[in-house]
Structure formats: C-alpha cells, structure tokens
Amino acid sequence: MSAAITALAGELTPFGHRIHARVYYADTDFSGVVYHARYLEFFERGRSDFLRLAGVHHTELADGKHGEKLVWVVKRMEIDFRGPAKIDDILTIDTRTEKISGARIYMAQELKRGDDLLVTARVEAAIVSEAGKPRRFPKEWLTAFLPRGSEPA
Numbered sequence: 001m002s003a004a005i006t007a008l009a010g011e012l013t014p015f016g017h018r019i020h021a022r023v024y025y026a027d028t029d030f031s032g033v034v035y036h037a038r039y040l041e042f043f044e045r046g047r048s049d050f051l052r053l054a055g056v057h058h059t060e061l062a063d064g065k066h067g068e069k070l071v072w073v074v075k076r077m078e079i080d081f082r083g084p085a086k087i088d089d090i091l092t093i094d095t096r097t098e099k100i101s102g103a104r105i106y107m108a109q110e111l112k113r114g115d116d117l118l119v120t121a122r123v124e125a126a127i128v129s130e131a132g133k134p135r136r137f138p139k140e141w142l143t144a145f146l147p148r149g150s151e152p153a
Helices: 003-008 038-053 058-062 139-145
Strands: 017-022 070-081 090-101 104-113 116-129
Touching (some): 038 070, 038 090, 038 116, 090 139
Antiparallel strands (some): 070 116, 090 104, 104 116
C-alpha cells in the first residue's frame, strides 16, 4: 500500500485505530453544524479503515476469499451527542475494540475536535454469510482487532 493510501486510512494505534477528517459544507445542516446523521458516516470511516489496516478488506469478504461470501452488519449502535462539530473543523475519530465474542465485535468510538470530545458511539457488529447466517470471527483476525495485550472474550 502506498504512503498516500495508508495516510488516507489513518493509523493503527496501541488502542485500535485513529483517523482524521475535515468537516465540509456537505456535512452540515442549514446552521453550519454537522447534521446528526453525518456522524454515522464519520464513525463508519473509522471502522472501515480500521478493518482495512488490520488486513480485512470488504471486497475480499464479498469475493468469498474466506470460503464463502461474508458481509459486515451493524446490529446495534448507541450514540451520545455532547457537542457540535462545525464546518472546517478537523476531527479525530478513534476506534477501539472492546471485545470479540463468536460472530460479534463490540467497538467504542470517539469523535473529537482537538481535546474536545464531541460524540461517542458504541457499536455491535457481526459477520454474516450471504444468506444472513452469523459466522464466527476468523481466529487470525482476533489479534488484529484487539488492543495490544488484550485477550479475546
């Protein structure tokens, strides 16, 4: 992967993953603050690029590289809005895995502007087959997603 592509994907950290994003006009509502649904997109970028840097690619899952076609699904998401992001802000999105159990992964995310914590999210996601059946997390992924020094649940 080229340095430019790696930079776009953020970076793996001791706790998980970090990526930066700028707030553009298209992210805001008529008042100039980020529209509430856009935070889902910022968090999705964080999770997707965490997967990418950990070596798990959506296209490979969809192509059946792991024996069958697999898809990520979000089962549950809890969001706490603490403060607004505004146009031209540079945001930091931190993603960490809290635990992995069977087919599910539980992640915590934070969105900050500088030191100001603006939004937090807890996400429960799963891997399912093309037919929608849950699939266990491949063992080789466990160390890639858990914070350094952690053990799977």
